[in-house]
Amino acid sequence: MLPLADTQFVETTGVWIIKSLVIFAFVLTVVPMLLLLERKLLGRFQNRYGPNRVGPYGLLQPLADVLKLISKEQFYPATGVPGLMALAPVIMIVTALASMAIIPFGNVEEGFGSKFGLYGIDVNIGILYAFAFGSLTFYGLMLGGWASGSRYSFLGAMRSAAQLISYEVSLALSLIGVVMMAGSLSLVDIVNAQDGVWFVVPQFVGFLIFTVAGFAETNRAPFDLPEADAELVAGYNTEFGGMRFGSFFMAEYMAMLVIAGIAAAMFFGGWMGPGPSALDPLWMVLKMLAVVVFFIWIRATMPRLRYDQLMSFGWKILLPLATLNLLVTAVLVALV
């Protein structure tokens, strides 16, 4: 049982089941749309249209992609370890979906005869929960790379392991400033603390560090070294085909959604926005979408970092900067 935040109500099991289903449905519908959005936007950023052949405006492209992936044969290389190769994508999907649970889409609402929160779960360790599951994804990557029995896969997995460890520290440190200002780890409390001013204003440096470390955590450009198509074929998922590859791919986009959700909740006031409280989830989704679009924009702009640059940037610049930011915030919070 997870330690729940101090709430004055108990949600029934029925509500929990409905919430899980909603989160599941939300993620599984949004990920293919994100895929299309990314390809479309990348196209526009490069003076072209992107996919526009399948269905009107190419809207059915993700469906075609998924159908193709599902109908493909499950293939194991001779040097691979079949059981673990099947397990790796499962770990990725499960951890990514589980971290989705703490993203708050709204405050506590009353209806259907009981109170319920518009979030999966409000744990009092809040953001740490997301980090815990974020670190577990690394087992998926590592297992996938190692179990494929291929050098490129293993290299990709090693790279991602090193990268995740290096940047997770900065990611966590950048968020602690926000946590100190809000005085709570719970994402719901943090959003409530942003009633006046969004934390992106007082914690701008923290936000920059979070953005950069977030790119690295989700293995997105310019930190997409783990799958560096040009050097490593596709990194840890080289030997995966069909829906196993699809699962890795989906997990990556889910991780992006989670990071976008955390960014929106911790820096951009979460569900806060004009209009009645019924519009709260919409504001949250819009803010997440804005962050995702920024992710794609960066991908269209930045070239990939070299491995030593990645490491020296992470340890020599980002980590000291995050620590300094933390220190200054701590002093200011203590004084004010």
Add this chain to the structure above:
Amino acid sequence: MSYRPDKDVIAVQRGPDAGGLGGVLRTFGETLRGLKTTFGRLVEGPVTIQYPEEKTPVYPRFRGRHKLHRFEDTELEKCVGCSLCVAACPADCIRVVAAENTPDHRVSAGERYAEVYEINMTRCIFCGYCEVACPFDAITLGHDYEMSDYNRSDLIFTKEMLLADPVERTPLRREGE
């Protein structure tokens, strides 16, 4: 060979020093500049041509599918079956069999006409030598470039196909385009 430090050491080319806090600021500014550049492309809009619906316009001298010509007034074929195009063709893709014109079966303006005129499009390299070799301007290269087919045998164009107008016209590039 022994090691000579003065000659064997090559100076390594390194990028400019990042230079402390100023470097950080500069990097931040350059990142924003990069973002502005890509956003500019977004605003410009796509430049791609949606091929099957929209076709790339060709230049007037574009060498595409061949055409055989007739005289406009008499409807007689210009080709007299002299086989000069066959001789000129470097890909050896033209086959001509000539026959005599008779008073009651007059096909061309000259003494003889091409009974068979075939171009093997799988071999043709669109060099235009046939057009140059022809003394009567009977064969010219048109503007059409969509000639793919499912069968090789369908790509041997007969005289009737070459004499007929192409079904669809390829757009011509305008002046200065």
